[in-house]
Amino acid sequence: MDDVASLPGQGPFELSGGDLCLDFANTWGDRGRPESDDLRTYPRLLAFARQTGLLEAAQANGLAARSLAEPAAAQAALQAALDLREALYGIFSARAHDREIPPGDLACLNEALGEALPNLHLGLEGTALAWHWRRDGTALTAPLWPIARAAADLLTAKAAAPVRECGGAQCTWLFLDHSRGRSRRWCSMASCGNRAKARRHYHRSRQGD
Incomplete structure (x- = not known):
């Protein structure tokens, strides 16, 4: 089983999307290659939740133990996670390309929100009130609750998010573009950007020949 007791911020996932829900969608960075899917087991979902600080160690370990005791339920929770992830990709990819949001993807997000939002409550942080997630539950889908909420917040922000x-x-990476002039094109210049430059150089060389 993957180690789910690591500290928040430590783990195998690349978290460069600029928002929790985009980082979750990016756990499959190249949808043309099934082998690039980083979320193929329930323990990997817990590892993502720990790395992003969604779960405390005790809760993650409790969910890991329950997933072993109830493999069918864990598989159902993983499928719910994959369904939500692909719905988020569909929604934010549509936003990125100024397309209409697919109704089925929005329905999937709303279904996840229907489960998530009843688990929110107000709690004190010093003298201020803030939203908190219920931490005493044992729902195997608990890691999805803040992801769905983050997606809803991003979609309903007063200023349109530059997704x-x-x-x-061959890359389906989503990110918030905070570059000057909103001109960022690549997930990373070190990977996709350099490959695109190399392809352009190759084609120019062939045309010159």
């Missing part, structure tokens, strides 16, 4: 999708031919 972009990587311009790489």
Whole structure:
């Protein structure tokens, strides 16, 4: 089983999307290659939740133990996570390309929100009130609750979020573009950006020949 007791911020996932829900969608960075899916087991979902600080160690370990005791329920929770992830990709990819949001993807997000939002409550942080997630539950889908809420917050923000999708031919990475002039095209210049430059150089060389 993957180690789910690691500290928040430590783990195997690349968290460069700029928002929790985009980082979750990016756990499959190249949808043309099934082997690039980083979320193929329930323990990997827990690892993502720990790395992003969604779960405390005790809660993650409790969910890991329950997933072993109830494998069918864990598989159902994993499928719910994959369904939500692909719905988020569909929604934010549509936003990035100024397309209409697919109704089925929005329905999937709303279903996740229907489960998530009843688990929110107000609690004190010093003298201030803030939203908190119920931590005493044992729902195997608990890691999805803050992800669904983050997606709803991003979609309903007063200022439209500058969501972009990587311009790489084989990359489906989503990110918030905070660059000057909103001109960022790549998930990373070190990967997709350099590959695109290399392809352009190759084609120019061939045309010159």
